[in-house]
Structures are given as structure tokens and as C-alpha cells.
Amino acid sequence: xxxxxxxxxxxxxxxxxxxxxxxxxxxxxxxxxxxxxxxxxxxxxxxxxxxxxxxxxxxxxxxxxxxxxxxxxxxxxxxxxxxxxxxxxxxxxxxxxxxxxxxxxxxxxxxxxxxxxxxxxxxxxxxxxxxxxxxxxxxxxxxxxxxxxxxxxxxxxxxxxxxxxxxxxxxxxxxxxxxxxxxxxxxxxxxxxxxxxxxxxxxxxxxxxxxxxxxxxxxxxxxxxxxxxxxxxxxxxxxxxxxxxxxxxxxxxxxxxxxxxxxxxxxxxxxxxxxxxxxxxxxxxxxxxx
Amino acid sequence: xxxxxxxxxxxxxxxxxxxxxxxxxxxxxxxxxxxxxxxxxxxxxxxxxxxxxxxxxxxxxxxxxxxxxxxxxxxxxxxxxxxxxxxxxxxxxxxxxxxxxxxxxxxxxxxxxxxxxxxxxxxxxxxxxxxxxxxxxxxxxxxxxxxxxxxxxxxxxxxxxxxxxxxxxxxxxxxxxxxxxxxxxxxxxxxxxxxxxxxxxxxxxxxxxxxxxxxxxxxxxxxxxxxxxxxxxxxxxxxxxxxxxxxxxxxxxxxxxxxxxxxxxxxxxxxxxxxxxxxxxxxxxxxxxxxxxxxxxxxxxxxxxxxxxxxxxxxx
Numbered sequence: 001x002x003x004x005x006x007x008x009x010x011x012x013x014x015x016x017x018x019x020x021x022x023x024x025x026x027x028x029x030x031x032x033x034x035x036x037x038x039x040x041x042x043x044x045x046x047x048x049x050x051x052x053x054x055x056x057x058x059x060x061x062x063x064x065x066x067x068x069x070x071x072x073x074x075x076x077x078x079x080x081x082x083x084x085x086x087x088x089x090x091x092x093x094x095x096x097x098x099x100x101x102x103x104x105x106x107x108x109x110x111x112x113x114x115x116x117x118x119x120x121x122x123x124x125x126x127x128x129x130x131x132x133x134x135x136x137x138x139x140x141x142x143x144x145x146x147x148x149x150x151x152x153x154x155x156x157x158x159x160x161x162x163x164x165x166x167x168x169x170x171x172x173x174x175x176x177x178x179x180x181x182x183x184x185x186x187x188x189x190x191x192x193x194x195x196x197x198x199x200x201x202x203x204x205x206x207x208x209x210x211x212x213x214x215x216x217x218x219x220x221x222x223x224x225x226x227x228x229x230x231x232x233x234x235x236x237x238x239x240x241x242x243x244x245x246x247x248x249x250x251x252x253x254x255x256x257x258x259x260x261x262x263x264x265x266x267x268x269x270x271x272x273x274x275x276x277x278x279x280x281x282x283x284x285x286x287x288x289x290x
Numbered sequence: 291x292x293x294x295x296x297x298x299x300x301x302x303x304x305x306x307x308x309x310x311x312x313x314x315x316x317x318x319x320x321x322x323x324x325x326x327x328x329x330x331x332x333x334x335x336x337x338x339x340x341x342x343x344x345x346x347x348x349x350x351x352x353x354x355x356x357x358x359x360x361x362x363x364x365x366x367x368x369x370x371x372x373x374x375x376x377x378x379x380x381x382x383x384x385x386x387x388x389x390x391x392x393x394x395x396x397x398x399x400x401x402x403x404x405x406x407x408x409x410x411x412x413x414x415x416x417x418x419x420x421x422x423x424x425x426x427x428x429x430x431x432x433x434x435x436x437x438x439x440x441x442x443x444x445x446x447x448x449x450x451x452x453x454x455x456x457x458x459x460x461x462x463x464x465x466x467x468x469x470x471x472x473x474x475x476x477x478x479x480x481x482x483x484x485x486x487x488x489x490x491x492x493x494x495x496x497x498x499x500x501x502x503x504x505x506x507x508x509x510x511x512x513x514x515x516x517x518x519x520x521x522x523x524x525x526x527x528x529x530x531x532x533x534x535x536x537x538x539x540x541x542x543x544x545x546x547x548x549x550x551x552x553x554x555x556x557x558x559x560x561x562x563x564x565x566x567x568x569x570x571x572x573x574x575x576x577x578x579x580x581x582x583x584x585x586x587x588x589x590x591x592x593x594x595x596x597x598x599x600x601x602x603x604x605x606x
Contacts, residue, residue: 010405011405011406011407011408014402014406015408015411017402018406018411018412018415021415021419021480022414022415022418024476025418025419025480027444028433028436029421031433031436031437032433035436046442046447049444049447049448090323090326093320093322094320094323096316097319100313100316103316104309109320109324112324113323113327116331116332118587119583120331120583121334121338121580121583122334122338122576122578122580122582123575124566124567124576125334125335126330126334128572129329145330147326148323153323177312178313179319206426207424207428209428210540210563214563226429230431230545233435254442257436258436261432261433265425268424268425269421272420272421273417276417280484283481283484283485284484284485
């Protein structure tokens with residue numbers, strides 16, 4: 001296809017806007033990265049823009065040396081793995097039976113579940129329930145209360161609906177029961193949706209903040225990384241610095257904060273680009289109506 | 291439906307036995323999720339009654355005495371509380387600005403991306419644009435503070451070098467509101483293009499060819515083919531957004547807020563946290579929560595009805 005000169009200029013203008021968008025997304029990250037790697041003197045003199053000045057890894061070393069911070073990273077990784085596994089199991093065992101159209105009581109169970117998407121009791125009733133269940137300030141409170149998302153369940157169910165019914169029927173003729181069909185036919189065919197939803201749940205748990213703030217505030221040893229990070233960024237808690245210079249030097253505090261932000265961000269940035277082709281499928285499925 | 295007293299024929303009994311034999315495992319699978327919904331979604335609904343009762347730590351919600359004014363004492367209290375009215379105003383204001391700026395943004399970006407002929411560059415742009423969606427608001431607030439602090443933030447250093455006055459992005463109420471809205475767009479615009487791009491892929495390419503034969507340029511094709519193709523998606527997402535106009539995020543205002551801007555940054559969710567979980571006024575904040583939930587449902591139904599009235603499909 002031959003393109004006129006005019007369209008080519010148009011293409012370049014479009015590309016220019018996209019380039020601006022890329023800059024807008026990347027510059028903040030680059031800025032924080034440079035701050036975390038810069039010397040305190042350069043930071044105090046406001047010399048750090050996009051490239052680190054006086055390159056050093058001191059702030060990273062201090063953050064790694066603080067047992068409070070490293071434990072919080074490890075603890076968040078633990079609850080992210082456990083939480084994601086639990087959520088995926090719950091989502092699968094909820095979505096799969098609801099794809100059987102002749103299941104008796106399906107309409108009722110469906111209505112029961114969908115209703116909770118439109119109406120919820122609110123924060124305080126949940127808080128009081130967790131209090132009555134003695135779950136407040138217990139590790140399980142970071143995993144259980146939000147372990148099943150109706151939205152994600154609908155995405156998975158839509159995906160299951162896309163698997164040809166004939167596969168299930170022929171397996172039933174061979175005498176396979178529903179659970180066997182799920183394990184040997186449905187799950188192996190569902191890599192895209194499993195990858196997508198695992199990513200959603202994992203990111204949700206890694207980034208989760210408000211549930212920890214409300215339900216886990218009194219137990220510092222179980223603080224996930226976002227809650228600790230919030231308290232560091234707002235000067236409530238600080239990274240323990242062995243020498244006294246620590247937070248009396250404003251530049252160092254700045255650089256340490258930048259390093260803590262990087263630690264909490266990098267795990268996600270390493271994962272999501274590889275799952276891009278999957279989560280696009282997942283999000284698109286979520287928009288399909290029932 | 292047969293009553294239990296009527297004697298079922300042997301055939302029906304056999305059918306039922308076969309049905310149970312075949313499908314009982316499905317009910318077994320559903321047992322755990324249904325229990326989850328009952329415990330964590332439905333039992334909290336029974337706690338709603340404390341909004342109409344005098345909260346007491348030693349009694350169950352069923353035993354607490356009714357509040358004054360026919361049980362509506364705490365709703366009256368909420369609506370005469372200055373902080374709540376402010377939170378209500380801020381919630382509506384911030385959500386409205388989000389809708390005004392944040393709703394069209396992904397549509398424009400999706401159209402831009404669709405016009406981009408360079409495949410690899412397009413893919414790279416998308417990957418980068420999805421990134422902010424994966425950052426928590428705590429991290430974004432950290433980034434924002436490093437960018438926008440009056441003297442030492444990147445943007446203000448640049449402004450200073452260019453000879454401009456520094457801008458108090460996060461430290462002055464009016465600037466804070468726009469920074470809040472802008473950061474929201476920054477975080478979600480790329481991610482929200484996914485649905486629109488999928489909808490664009492679904493548009494029949496013959497329509498573009500026909501438009502080209504008729505001599506339509508880039509803008510006419512966007513206006514007469516792409517936008518009409520996106521219409522159902524736009525309407526659906528608009529209904530859902532309108533349904534959330536009184537809904538409030540917690541992390542975003544809470545993380546971006548500071549002592550200088552509380553008059554605009556306190557929203558309903560942060561109010562509930564401050565007065566309920568920290569202030570222990572459970573009846574008052576439960577009342578606020580119900581008010582919010584009910585208004586959200588009403589808005590969703592109203593927006594849906596309105597869409598249907600104008601001949602659109604609605605969300606159900």
C-alpha cells in the first residue's frame with residue numbers, strides 16, 4: 001500500500017505523542033532510581049535529575065542491613081505466594097461448577113454471589129466481624145478476608161465457557177467425573193486465564209495496604225511491605241542506620257526512601273511484562289457480559 | 291414441584307440418584323466458596339443493624355438497644371457532622387473530576403495507539419503504559435513526593451532552573467486536587483486502553499476500506515468508524531463509572547494526603563477509617579457505610595435505566 005506524504009506526517013505526530021507517554025511513565029521511575037544511587041551531597045544540592053551523581057550503593061546496603069525491612073519483604077513474598085495459591089483454588093472451585101448449565105440450584109448460588117458485587121456491608125461491619133472471629137492482628141487476616149474476587153471468578157468462568165462442550169461430553173462418556181475433567185481437561189487448557197488471575201491476585205496482595213492498616217496495625221512483625229513503606233515515607237518509622245548520621249542528614253533520608261521504593265517496586269516490574277499477552281486476554285474476557 | 295408427601299415414581303427416584311451420583315462432587319467444590327461468601331459477605335450484613343443501634347462492646351448486634359429518633363440517630367449525626375459533609379463533598383468532587391478527565395483519556399489513547407503503524411513501537415508503548423497500573427498508591431505517592439516536593443523535587447528543580455516559581459503540587463489544596471486527578475490518569479490510562487483496543491479489533495475492516503474509497507481521511511475514519519464502533523463499550527464503562535460516583539478509594543487519597551490538604555483530601559473511606567477504626571464510633575461509621583453503599587446501588591441502577599432509555603444496551 002502506497003501512503004501519501006500527509007499520512008506519514010500524521011503517523012509521526014501519533015508516534016510523538018506515544019513517545020511523550022513513554023517518557024511520562026518512565027521518568028518518575030528513572031528519577032527515583034537515580035536518587036537511590038546518588039551521593040547525599042548531590043541530593044542536598046538538588047543536582048540529581050535523571051542520572052545518578054556520585055554513584056554509590058550505600059542506601060541499598062543500609063536498607064538490606066535493616067532486618068525490619070528485609071523481613072517485611074520476605075513476609076510479603078510469603079503471604080503473596082500463599083494468598084495467590086489459596087485465591088486461585090477458591091476461584092477455580094467456584095467458577096468451574098457454575099459452568100454446568102444443568103446444575104440444580106445454580107441460579108440461586110449465582111445470584112448469591114453476584115449480589116455481593118453490587119452491595120457490600122462496608123468496612124466497619126467487616127472489621128467488627130474479624131474482631132469477633134479473633135482474626136485481627138493475626139497473619140491469616142492478610143490472606144483470608146479478600147481471598148475470592150467475584151470479578152476474577154467471572155473472568156475464569158467466561159474462559160471455561162469458551163472451552164468446547166464436546167470435550168467434556170466425550171470425557172463423561174469415558175466415565176470421567178467432574179473433578180477429573182477439571183484437572184485433566186479444563187486446567188491444562190486454561191494457562192492464559194490462570195496466568196492472568198494469578199498475576200492479579202499476586203499484585204493485589206503485594207500492593208495491598210488498607211487491609212493491613214486496618215486489620216494488622218498493632219502487629220509490626222506482620223506488617224506487609226506497603227504498610228512499612230508508608231510509615232517510612234511519612235517518617236513514622238525509619239530504616240535503622242548504624243551510625244548516628246542517619247536521619248539527621250536530609251540527603252541520606254531521601255536516598256534511603258528512594259531505595260525502599262525501588263525494593264518494593266522491582267519484583268512487580270520484573271514479572272508483568274512477560275505475562276502481557278495473557279492478561280490482555282483476561283481483561284478482555286472480564287468485559288464480556290454474562 | 292413435587293411435595294414430599296406425594297410418592298415419586300421409581301423413574302424419578304432413579305433419575306435423582308443418577309444426578310446426585312454424577313454431580314455431588316460439584317456441590318462439594320462449591321461448599322468452600324459459598325461458605326466464604328456467607329461468612330465474609332453476608333454475615334457482615336447482619337452487623338449493619340448497629341447503624342440503627344447504640345453500639346455496645348459487650349453485646350451482640352442483635353441485643354443492642356435501638357438508637358434514638360426511631361433508630362436514625364446516627365444518620366442525623368453524620369449529616370450534621372462537618373467532617374462528614376466535607377468528606378462527602380470531596381468524594382463527589384474528586385470522583386467527578388476523575389470522570390471528566392480520566393474517562394476520555396483511555397479512549398483517546400486507544401485511538402492514538404490504533405493509528406500507530408509501527409508494530410514493535412506500539413507494543414513497547416503498551417508495555418510501558420501498563421506499568422503504572424501495577425504500582426501501589428503507596429509507591430506512587432513515594433514517586434510523587436520525589437517529583438513534586440517544592441524545593442528538592444525533580445519538577446520543581448527544573449522549574450527553578452528555567453526561572454519559574456516552584457509549584458506546591460501536593461501542599462496546597464487546589465494544586466493537590468489536580469495532582470490527585472493527574473496521578474489517577476497516569477496510573478490507569480494505559481491499562482484502561484486494553485478494553486477499548488479489544489473493541490477496536492472487533493470493528494469490521496471493510497468499514498475502513500469503504501470509508502477510504504469514499505475519500506475519508508484519518509479524522510473522518512476515526513469519527514465515522516472507530517468511535518461508533520467503540521460506542522457500546524464506552525456506554526457500558528460510563529454506566530459503571532457513574533455507579534461509582536460516591537464510591538471511594540482508600541489507598542489513593544490516604545497515601546497522597548498530608549496535613550496541609552486534609553480539607554480536600556478527606557473522603558468517605560478515610561472518614562470511616564478515622565472515625566470508625568481509629569475513633570471507635572462504630573454506629574456512626576456503619577451508618578455512613580450504608581449510606582454510601584445504597585447510593586452507589588441507586589446510581590448504578592439510575593445510570594443503567596438512563597442508558598436504556600436512550601436506546602443503549604445497558605449492563606444487564
